[in-house]
Amino acid sequence: MNSALFSVCLFIVLHLSRHSASISPDLQAAAGSWKGSLPCGGWSCECTYKQPSCCCAADAVDQLEEQTFFRLMSIWSSMVDLQKLVDKNTAGRGVAFTATMSQMSGCFGPFTCDVPIPYANTSLNHGNAYNSALGIFTAPRAGVFSFSLTVYSNKGSESQRLYQRVALVRQGRSEAATWEDNREDAEDSATQTVLFTLAAGEQVYSQLMSGREICGDIWGRNIFSGFLLYPIEGI
Incomplete structure (x- = not known):
């Protein structure tokens, strides 16, 4: 497994740890022993696994989730406006x-x-x-x-x-x-x-x-x- 792929996997593990208080010992050991670069810098394994909200990736993930949510809401709003325009332009066409x-x-x-x-x-x-x-x-x-x-x-x-x-x-x-x-x-x-x-x-x-x-x-x-x-x- 190359370092980039492993970094992404660790990033996912940290994100999942925010929603689960139970992480397997093997994953904890792998995270703790990792010496390469990380997507969000370093972290404290003690803090990460005992208090998931301390994860170094938490803020970034929160921002990503918020951006994704608002982007989806914007797309939904645009689709509603488009549907209104289509309805207006096609109204009465069935004549x-x-x-x-x-x-x-x-x-x-x-x-x-x-x-x-x-x-x-x-x-x-x-x-x-x-x-x-x-x-x-x-x-x-x-x-x-x-x-x-x-x-x-x-x-x-x-x-x-x-x-x-x-x-x-x-x-x-x-x-x-x-x-x-x-x-x-x-x-x-x-x-x-x-x-x-x-x-x-x-x-x-x-x-x-x-x-x-x-x-x-x-x-x-x-x-x-x-x-x-x-x-x-x-x-």
């Missing part, structure tokens, strides 16, 4: 919805005014930001949101007129739309996908324009969906 119109063999519309479309069948509504009774999405926090709108209509025969116009509305203003006006197709569909920057509380919904209609959707192909892409602070 996503997908909803479809109820199956219908007839038509929705026409009406004499613009009418919000009630996408009543909700297959996904994380964050509960979408109101299926009204067909309205309300932003739970500020951020950039992605919305997708698919409009499908089936008149059953080419002699019937496909006549639809559905707008994606943000805070009462039409921002995007899909439309059809012809007698050449028995059925047709179109999709719009847009990004909106919304403040908390702003609303988005789709709206059937006055005089237009959506017909023959027995498969739930009229779909309104959206999700939070990323949050934004300060708006």
Whole structure:
């Protein structure tokens, strides 16, 4: 055993002696006969083994224990602060919805005014930001949101007129739309996908324009969906 390793062992023995009044005679003899250098200088074996608090390493060990304790407390405090920051930045991130119109063999519309479309069948509504009774999405926090709108209509025969116009509305203003006006197709569909920057509380919904209609959707192909892409602070 080299002197450095033996010194460390003796240091450990002295530290253990602070918590135990009983040290084996062999260890006492080894400590007493040691002539080399020690981690903390010399000691009095008589003092060390009869009064463990007199150990020459006691003060250093106490300081080390105290430093370690406060360091751990500092790390714990930093972890708590980090968790709070993570919670703040991820709060409301679980926002996503997908909803479809109820199956219908007839038509929705026409009406004499613009009418919000009630996408009543909700297959996904994380964050509960979408109101299926009204067909309205309300932003739970500020951020950039992605919305997708698919409009499908089936008149059953080419002699019937496909006549639809559905707008994606943000805070009462039409921002995007899909439309059809012809007698050449028995059925047709179109999709719009847009990004909106919304403040908390702003609303988005789709709206059937006055005089237009959506017909023959027995498969739930009229779909309104959206999700939070990323949050934004300060708006």
